[in-house]
Amino acid sequence: MAAFHDPLDAGMHPAHSADGGRSAATAGEDFAVVLARFACHLSLDKLPAPAIAAARMNVLDTLACAAAGSSAAAVAETRELAVEWGGAAQASLLIFGDKVPAHHAAWVNGTMAHARDYDDTHDAAVLHAGVSVVPAALAAAELRGGVGGADFLAAVAAGLETICRLGVATRIGIVESGYMYTSLFGHFAATVAAGRVLGLDQAQMVNALGIAYSQVAGNHQVTRDGALTKRMQPGFAAKSALMSVQLAQRKVRGAQATFEGEDGFLRVYLHDRCDRDALREGLGGRYEFTQLSYKPYPCCRLNHSAIDAALALREAHAIRAGQVRRIRVGINRQAHEAVCTPIEVRKTPRSVVHAQFSLPYTVAAAIVDGGVRLGHFEQASLGREDLLALAQRIDPYVDEDIEREWGRNVTPALMHVEMNDGTTHSLRVDQPLGHPERPMTAAAMDAKAIDCFRAAARPLHADAAARLRRLVESLETCADVSALARALQPES
Known part of the structure; x- marks a missing residue:
């Protein structure tokens, strides 16, 4: 066990005050436009070093969690359906090695990544960020082909920032709203990540976000009922993202005022209990996803x-x-x-x-x-x-x-x-282990990854966890991120 630090020395994060009204910042363009502009223009050279490191960490942890999740209940059934349906061999099912349509790969891989409840959290937003974003970005990269690590990391960063900002700006809790924000906000975050990988322009990204809005879901009842669909909900978000961005590429028009329109997401789903200024403030300069925590224990x-x-x-x-x-x-x-x-x-x-x-x-x-x-x-x-x-x-x-x-x-x-x-x-x-103020040690993170790989549904190379870490650490110079999928394939 890592050394215990007195959490009282770390201070506290008081709850934010409510802000349900429209501010001067929202009088003009919808947040969908702001978000699309941010995502489409984000490149690795615009990201500060801590944000790049945080994006790499999230990719590594999410993929390790997917390895562990590959042997969890309901994953085999999900994978069997995807293989049975068949279709274009566009993207990989991690651990299993099957090639399926990209939206099905995003669905199964997202389900795997969340199945063990070992994945990241944002402790103020109360959500998991990477489990929709990383599978969607990887499926989109395999669909497009030849996507370099720099573009992939920028896409992951854009998606992570989307879900984390939506989370910290939201003033209604998951129990009161009845929604799980991991999947509810994950539809938009995964869409941003996949759209950035596929090179959508700003108008296409706005359409993709509007198309995703027609699919958003993710309820809290699944945890009350002990339903296995709890682990599938981020996968559904990743799946809808791949559908949304490809429809946008084909000039399908989605809602334009997705977030702040008269019947936009903030009113319909969040009852206007969202700080609209917090969504915008510092976007592209301050990165909320650097505050993600990483779990030492595989549970809520x-x-x-x-x-x-x-x-x-x-x-x-x-x-x-x-x-x-x-x-x-x-x-x-x-x-x-x-x-x-x-x-x-x-x-x-x-x-x-x-x-x-x-x-x-x-x-x-x-x-x-x-x-x-x-x-x-x-x-x-x-x-x-x-x-x-x-x-x-x-x-x-x-x-x-x-x-x-x-x-x-x-x-x-x-x-x-x-x-x-x-x-x-x-x-x-006050602050659980894994929070940025009480981070897990590098050795503890490595041990977690090894633990995850040992739990995989198919035997992996003995040094698979170390190989994945080396690949992720040099991701900026990687010519084709499909290497990430190959690193999580079973021994031949």
Whole structure:
């Protein structure tokens, strides 16, 4: 485990104030025009070094997560359908090696990348960025052919910035809105990335965004029901992006005032609870996606602060499950709804998705096993009596101070452990491990990638993770990024 840093030293990010009205910045052109102009003119030489490094990191982590996801439930069925449907051999299914139409490759690869819930998060926006963007950009690159690494990275950066800006500007949480912003905003982000790869001009990009608007979706009910479609939703976003950009290339007209029109996305989907100035401010100069976090644990990010607290207390006080009388965990309201409700389901998860979205189960795994790993989210692990017994003694609650200060963000966790002998131990973690203020070490990131590659559905080369890292580190000079897909093909 990486060294534990006192999160209280890192400070706090207060929740933003609401801004639902039109400002002077929005009196003219729709944000679709602003976004299209930004994306179409973005090139690698305009990106600052930290943004280039962040884009590379996202490509590496997303593709590693796709390797792990290739063996997850529902991926085989998705891949089988894509192969059965057949069609033009335009782009690769990662790990499996099949060639299918580009929109089907984006769909399957996006599903793989999200299936293990090991992928990036933006902790203020509460969404995953790369799982729609990177698969869409890679499928578009294989469709076009001969796309260099510099153009690919610029496209990925444009897509990541799109989804992260939409996320931080949004003032309504995922539980209240009922939408998962990973996929809802991912339709636009993936469209921007794929459109930039295919070389759309500004008018075509505006049309592509309007076409994507006719397809946007992604609900929160999937997590409540433990549905496997939860992991498919970013794949659907990547798929719609490939369809949208190709239709725009063929001069199909989409909505023009996609975001701020009378029936635009901000009103219809977000009830105008979006800071329109925040969408535009510093676009092309300040890159929000550099604030992405990378997960040390393969489960919902809303569990992570509590897992960190459990691991730190376990190590500091040699806590073992049999010594624990009760654990109380204070969190914000959206986390309580997402990973603690209904409590009987979260304390005894019957599906992998419910386990991924269970604070009691993941905290129990941390205390019992000293870590939270891919193996905890296999069906066989869900019946482990030691984990379930401790999960029954873990009681989450809404902490009003955390709710007031962090209501829209990934939640901090205030943990109180009561021992059988009457002693108590407490710790508050504000920023979970993997946040830019508490980054994972390079060694931890490498270990995660190796873990992911070992979980792949097909055996990969022994040094596949290292090969992928070397390729991504030199991506700016890569002549054809289809090499990324080849790096994730099974051993022949």
